[in-house]
Amino acid sequence: GNSVTQMEGPVTLSEEAFLTINCTYTATGYPSLFWYVQYPGEGLQLLLKATKADDKGSNKGFEATYRKETTSFHLEKGSVQVSDSAVYFCALSVGNKLVFGAGTILRVKS
Amino acid sequence: GAVVSQHPSRVICKSGTSVKIECRSLDFQATTMFWYRQFPKQSLMLMATSNEGSKATYEQGVEKDKFLINHASLTLSTLTVTSAHPEDSSFYICSAMGLAGSISYNEQFFGPGTRLTVL
Numbered sequence: 001g002n003s004v005t006q007m008e009g010p011v012t013l014s015e016e017a018f019l020t021i022n023c024t025y026t027a028t029g030y031p032s033l034f035w036y037v038q039y040p041g042e043g044l045q046l047l048l049k050a051t052k053a054d055d056k057g058s059n060k061g062f063e064a065t066y067r068k069e070t071t072s073f074h075l076e077k078g079s080v081q082v083s084d085s086a087v088y089f090c091a092l093s094v095g096n097k098l099v100f101g102a103g104t105i106l107r108v109k110s
Numbered sequence: 111g112a113v114v115s116q117h118p119s120r121v122i123c124k125s126g127t128s129v130k131i132e133c134r135s136l137d138f139q140a141t142t143m144f145w146y147r148q149f150p151k152q153s154l155m156l157m158a159t160s161n162e163g164s165k166a167t168y169e170q171g172v173e174k175d176k177f178l179i180n181h182a183s184l185t186l187s188t189l190t191v192t193s194a195h196p197e198d199s200s201f202y203i204c205s206a207m208g209l210a211g212s213i214s215y216n217e218q219f220f221g222p223g224t225r226l227t228v229l
Contacts, residue, residue, distance in 0.1 A: 043203070044220040
């Protein structure tokens with residue numbers, strides 16, 4: 001079946017630190033991969049996506065590369081800000097259906 | 111951008127009563143809507159997919175008689191939790207995809223969620 005595993009949190013970083021949130025997946029076929037972010041009190045927002053192997057998604061300083069050989073889609077940011085504090089979800093899609101990881105809470109301290 | 115709202119944001123009800131949650135697309139036509147359930151510290155679980163004017167398609171293990179989904183218009187879907195029990199307490203999230211004029215939204219836009227507590 002299709003599943004997504006992402007690192008447990010919470011992840012606590014100081015401002016300007018480097019961020020990595022690991023995500024691996026299991027899928028039949030060729031899924032698209034996504035990172036969503038959920039700020040407190042708000043709905044999930046699409047942060048970035050990649051639709052095929054070796055694609056790199058990027059947005060707001062965040063990046064993730066679709067690695068088929070390691071079935072991974074790790075999220076990275078070079079310098080986090082307090083405003084990046086949120087819950088981050090890795091997901092894959094097969095057709096229109098999304099399969100989510102458990103989410104990783106990120107806390108950035110000033 | 112595409113905006114999805116949910117109402118109410120929080121609801122508390124007594125065991126045995128029914129609760130209706132609304133999901134609205136505010137600036138586009140939602141041809142497809144999705145309902146998810148999220149347990150504390152766990153992932154979002156897809157409950158059902160609905161297309162406007164059609165019956166919802168439920169995921170395996172989701173009781174369709176307990177979780178009634180209606181998608182009667184291109185801007186509104188409702189989820190009714192019938193005869194709610196404490197184990198139905200959860201965070202319910204909807205999402206939608208569709209059209210705004212000639213623009214086709216192929217990604218899901220999410221509502222802010224509804225926290226249901228059944229006493």
